[in-house]
Amino acid sequence: MTEYSFTPLNEEAGEIRLLELLPGPFNAPICITLKITVLSRQKIPKFKALSYAWGNAQDRVRIHVVAGRGVQGVKSAALNITRSLAEALRHLRQKRQSMVFWIDQICVDQTNLEERGNQVLRMPDIFTLAKGVVVWLGPKSDDSEVAIEILNKIGPDVEVDWASQLINTSSTFYSRDRDLSPEQCRSITILLSRAWFDRLWVVQEICLTRQRIWIVCGFSRISFANFGNATCYLSGFESYGNDAMREDLFAKHIKLFAIKSSGVSSLDWTLSRTRHRECSDARDKVYAVLSMLPETAKAGIYPDYTISAPEVFAKIVLQQLDSQATLRMLRHASIKDSVPSWVPDWSTNPEPTPTYLSCADLNARAHANSTSQGVLTLTGVCVTVAHEVNKDLPRIVPEDRMESAKVIRYLLTSIVGKEHSGSNLSKLHSLCLTLCARMFAEKHFPPDHGLLSLKKFNDYYTCLYKWVSLESAEPPELCSSTLKVIRHINWMIKGKMLFVTADRRLGLAPEATVSGDLVCVILGCPCPLILRPSNNSSHEVVGECYIDGIMDGGALLGELPKNWMLVQKIFPELHGYYVVLFDSETQRIHLHDPRLGPLPAGWRIENHKNDYAYNWFLNDITGEATRFDPRLEPEALKARGVDLREFRLI
Numbered sequence: 085m086t087e088y089s090f091t092p093l094n095e096e097a098g099e100i101r102l103l104e105l106l107p108g109p110f111n112a113p114i115c116i117t118l119k120i121t122v123l124s125r126q127k128i129p130k131f132k133a134l135s136y137a138w139g140n141a142q143d144r145v146r147i148h149v150v151a152g153r154g155v156q157g158v159k160s161a162a163l164n165i166t167r168s169l170a171e172a173l174r175h176l177r178q179k180r181q182s183m184v185f186w187i188d189q190i191c192v193d194q195t196n197l198e199e200r201g202n203q204v205l206r207m208p209d210i211f212t213l214a215k216g217v218v219v220w221l222g223p224k225s226d227d228s229e230v231a232i233e234i235l236n237k238i239g240p241d242v243e244v245d246w247a248s249q250l251i252n253t254s255s256t257f258y259s260r261d262r263d264l265s266p267e268q269c270r271s272i273t274i275l276l277s278r279a280w281f282d283r284l285w286v287v288q289e290i291c292l293t294r295q296r297i298w299i300v301c302g303f304s305r306i307s308f309a310n311f312g313n314a315t316c317y318l319s320g321f322e323s324y325g326n327d328a329m330r331e332d333l334f335a336k337h338i339k340l341f342a343i344k345s346s347g348v349s350s351l352d353w354t355l356s357r358t359r360h361r362e363c364s365d366a367r368d369k370v371y372a373v374l375s376m377l378p379e380t381a382k383a384g385i386y387p388d389y390t391i392s393a394p395e396v397f398a399k400i401v402l403q404q405l406d407s408q409a410t411l412r413m414l415r416h417a418s419i420k421d422s423v424p425s426w427v428p429d430w431s432t433n434p435e436p437t438p439t440y441l442s443c444a445d446l447n448a449r450a451h452a453n454s455t456s457q458g459v460l461t462l463t464g465v466c467v468t469v470a471h472e473v474n475k476d477l478p479r480i481v482p483e484d485r486m487e488s489a490k491v492i493r494y495l496l497t498s499i500v501g502k503e504h505s506g507s508n509l510s511k512l513h514s515l516c517l518t519l520c521a522r523m524f525a526e527k528h529f530p531p532d533h534g535l536l537s538l539k540k541f542n543d544y545y546t547c548l549y550k551w552v553s554l555e556s557a558e559p560p561e562l563c564s565s566t567l568k569v570i571r572h573i574n575w576m577i578k579g580k581m582l583f584v585t586a587d588r589r590l591g592l593a594p595e596a597t598v599s600g601d602l603v604c605v606i607l608g609c610p611c612p613l614i615l616r617p618s619n620n621s622s623h624e625v626v627g628e629c630y631i632d633g634i635m636d637g638g639a640l641l642g643e644l645p646k647n648w649m650l651v652q653k654i655f656p657e658l659h660g661y662y663v664v665l666f667d668s669e670t671q672r673i674h675l676h677d678p679r680l681g682p683l684p685a686g687w688r689i690e691n692h693k694n695d696y697a698y699n700w701f702l703n704d705i706t707g708e709a710t711r712f713d714p715r716l717e718p719e720a721l722k723a724r725g726v727d728l729r730e731f732r733l734i
Contacts, residue, residue, distance in 0.1 A: 088149045088161035090193040091120065095202045098124050100210065101191040102131050105173060105183045106150065114147040114173050115160075116190070123206070128213050131184040134176075135289040136220040137279040138189065139168025141364065147173070165189055172220040175302065185218075186210050188285075201371075201387035208375040211292035219286075221278045224302025227271035232304040234268060239310025242317045246345035251317055264321065275301065276315065276333055281340075284361035284372045291344045291376050312341040336360065348376050349660035351383060351400065352412045359433055366393035366431035370400060383407045398427045402454055409712065411450045411462065411608035415439075415628040419596060419616070424458040425624040426733040436579025436594060439630045441527045442611045443650050443663045446637040446677070449712035450608020459622070460733040463718055464606035465726055467631070467639045468585040470614065473599055474498075475581060481570050488570050489548060496545070496552045499582070499590065503553075514590045514632045516545045520569075521576045521592060521630045529653040529666055529673060536572060540565045585631065594627035603631055604731065605639040607718070612639075615731060622732045640716070640726055641679040648678065655697050662697045675699050680715045687714050 093099040100123045106115040121129050144164040151159045169189055176183065192203045211217065221228075243252040278301075280286060290297065290308070297308035319334035339357060348354045354373045363372060371387040383403040388396070401413045415438060416428035423429070452462035482488050500511045516538075524538040525531040544566060580592045585603060593601075593614050602615045602623070612634060614626035633643070636650045644650075647669040652661040665674040675698065683689070686705035702709045714720065718728055 085146075085148075085160070085162040088163040090196070092193075092196075093120060093199060093202075095199075098122050098206075100186065100203070100206060102129060103185055103187060103190050105177055105185060107178050107180050107182055109179065110174055110177070114145075114170060114177070115150055116147060116173075117150045118190070123209055123213065125209075125213075129184070130215055131186055132216045132218055133211050133214040133289065133293075134172065134185050134187045134218050134220060135280070135286050136172050136187075137168055137222075137283050138364065139166045139279070141166060143167045145170040163190065168222070171223055175223065175300070176218065176220070186214065197389040201389050204371055204375070204387040207288065208292055211289055211375075212294055214293065214295060216295045217289065217293045217297045219280065219290075219297060219299040219308065221275070221280050221299060221301040224304070226274040227267070228275050228301045229304045230268060231271040231275040232299075232301060232306050234264075234272065235311055235314040236306050238314040238317055239306065239312075242313035244313050244316045244341070246342045251320075253317060269321075272318065273333060276337060281336055282362045284358055284363040284368060287340060287343060287358055287361065288373060288376045290340060291347075312337070316341070343376075346656070348373075349378070349381060349658070350412070351377060351381050351385075351404065352416065353660075355430055356416065356438055359430055365389075367391075367396045369393075369430040370396050380408075393431055394423045394427060394429075397430055398424065398458075401427060401460075405450055405452055405454075405608075409449045409608060411452060411606060412610060414606065414609045414613060414625060415611040417625040418594065418627045419624050424460070424734055425626075426460045436627065437521075437575055437577075439521050439592075439611050439628055439635075441522055441652060442630070442635045443637060444605045444612050444635055444639060445607055445610055446640060446716055447610070447663065447712070448607045448640070448716035449710075450606075451718055452608065458734065462606055462608070462731055462733065463728055464604050464609075464731060465639055465728055467603045467605055467612065467634055468587045468589060470583050470593065470597055470599055470601040470603065471586040472584040473581065473593075473597055474583060479577075480574050481577075483567060483570055485566070488566075489551070492545070492548050493552055495582070496549055499584075500549065500552075511590070512545055512549055513542070516541050518582070518590050518592055518630060518632050519573050519576060522635060523572070523576065527649070527651050528661075529651045529664065536565055536568055541569060544569045589631050589633055591629055591631040593629040596626050597629075601626055603629065605634065606731070607716075607728075615733075618734060620732075622734045625733060637677070637679070640721060641677070641724075645678055653697075655694075658694060658697055664697075680713070684714050684720065 093101070099120050102119050102121055104117045104119065106117065108115065123129065143166060145167050146162045146164055147170065148160045149163050166189065169187065193199050241253055299306050299308055299311050315334060315337045319338065343357065354376065355369065358373055359369065363369060367389060370385065374382055374385060374387070383400065384407050385400055385403055391399070401411070404410050404413060413428055414426060416430070417426050418429070419425045420429060450462065452460060454460045478491055481491050495515065496512070499515055501508045520541050523535060524541060525533060525535040526538055528535070531537070576592065579595060581595050581597065583591055583593050583597060585591065591603070597614050600617070602617065604613050604615050606613055611628040612631050614629050615623040616626050618624050636644055648665055648667055650663055651666045653664050653673065654661050665677060666672075667674060683701070686703050688702055688704065690700045690702040690709065692700045698711060699713070700709065700711055701714060703714075722728055
């Protein structure tokens with residue numbers, strides 16, 4: 085049989101291919117037709133989009149493309165597709181009626197790199213304008229029909245606020261752990277572990293869809309909404325093990341629903357939230373999420389499969405620098421072979437837990453430039469130097485009461501000391517803030533009750549510190565939040581270690597950090613970075629870090645007044661968090677930093693539609709308008725005595 089040959093698309097005319105799945109018995113050969121059509125807001129053909137896992141790219145099955153446009157002089161031609169997709173088509177095929185789909189593996193010429201790139205750009209239109217999306221999980225197995233039956237019973241009676249993940253339910257089905265048998269739990273666990281849930285591309289496929297989504301497994305199906313409600317509800321059942329086990333099983337599902345509910349606003353946030361997902365081409369770590377972003381966040385990045393993955397990763401750093409004057413991507417960079425250290429490697433999974441609640445640069449404008457030799461020169465301040473590196477911090481704190489107490493006791497003894505002096509109590513507070521990286525409830529406004537409060541952390545460490553002082557063999561009865569504290573510590577220390585700087589600050593840094601590395605705050609990067617001096621006055625990026633005392637802009641402006649702190653406030657209408665100042669004494673939110681003086685001559689704060697979330701600055705003399713505070717420009721900071729310098733990153 086002749087091999088199918090694709091007719092090129094007219095991209096300028098907005099053409100796509102659609103396949104018609106011809107009717108037939110389950111075991112009959114799979115026959116389709118391919119049609120080229122225009123897709124636009126004005127011309128919307130009727131079709132559904134298929135979301136599925138490609139499966140083994142080497143395990144191929146032949147299907148028949150019946151004569152039509154694109155086949156030259158023959159009645160049918162052969163097209164090789166993955167076995168996984170062939171199974172989906174067999175299960176979805178009707179006996180008497182055709183169905184029209186857009187399926188990337190068939191509707192895009194995968195051998196044509198230019199077409200692949202162009203069609204990736206069409207995916208927002210394709211999934212937004214489709215009459216629905218079908219999610220294919222695979223054939224029936226391991227009692228999958230039982231799992232979907234249970235989820236179908238629970239889902240309709242559950243409501244989830246995906247921003248807070250609070251659940252409201254009137255369900256009388258499986259309302260208690262013991263209502264689910266071990267066999268039923270196992271069937272749901274296996275269903276949730278199917279390959280589709282690990283795919284990266286499914287995030288944008290689901291998030292872009294406006295119409296109803298159906299999840300299909302074998303011949304069983306469930307609506308996407310009911311599936312999400314039910315899985316979030318079941319995530320609290322102890323039948324699925326301890327918190328860590330439930331996190332592994334349910335987290336990726338809950339994240340997907342949360343992203344679809346709240347949307348995305350920045351490229352680096354989206355890449356970080358999706359980097360645990362899988363794709364066969366490392367370049368798609370970036371390209372697969374672009375369609376979800378607003379145009380302002382794409383930073384001029386477009387799919388280009390003619391360049392390598394490291395080139396793509398470098399390009400997004402430089403494009404964000406040029407279009408948005410930010411170096412936020414540097415927080416994900418690290419030393420590596422053959423690639424500049426300032427280029428994040430998004431193909432690796434996982435990375436150390438990011439220090440989310442940081443604004444060390446106070447959202448200052450980035451001042452940097454790059455060379456063709458891969459050198460990135462930027463502006464910042466060297467705050468201090470890594471002095472004592474604690475390699476003994478365990479990779480994980482045991483959840484057992486006695487064993488965890490021993491680990492924390494060791495840290496308290498070696499870092500804080502045994503005597504209850506004023507300086508030691510200050511060290512205790514610093515250790516508390518460092519091990520939670522200030523990821524406590526009050527760092528959000530209003531407080532995020534999904535996180536522990538600072539008081540809970542303090543109670544835990546204070547209780548153990550009394551034990552250290554008494555030198556008793558048996559640890560005290562700990563607070564009720566002990567397990568949550570330990571799990572939060574384990575989350576924050578993943579890939580990191582404690583260290584002490586030359587000026588006796590305590591911090592968390594990447595495991596690769598060594599004595600002599602520099603702690604720097606770079607304009608345009610919200611997190612402090614560990615930089616390693618190299619040859620010819622150059623530096624390499626070791627990674628981001630947490631340093632007590634500088635995460636709120638202390639390296640640039642000094643400490644905030646008492647009762648003031650930087651917090652993140654969510655603005656749902658803006659699809660994201662913004663950093664604002666909170667005065668705990670007055671319980672009020674402010675946009676003005678009390679450490680900053682008056683604006684320079686000619687500058688003023690301009691009113692705008694989102695002025696409740698962030699400031700916009702206007703220069704009446706030059707006409708310049710910007711979101712960057714002119715008081716944080718290099719010359720203004722130098723006038724305040726900040727010792728800014730240039731760093732050459734290689």
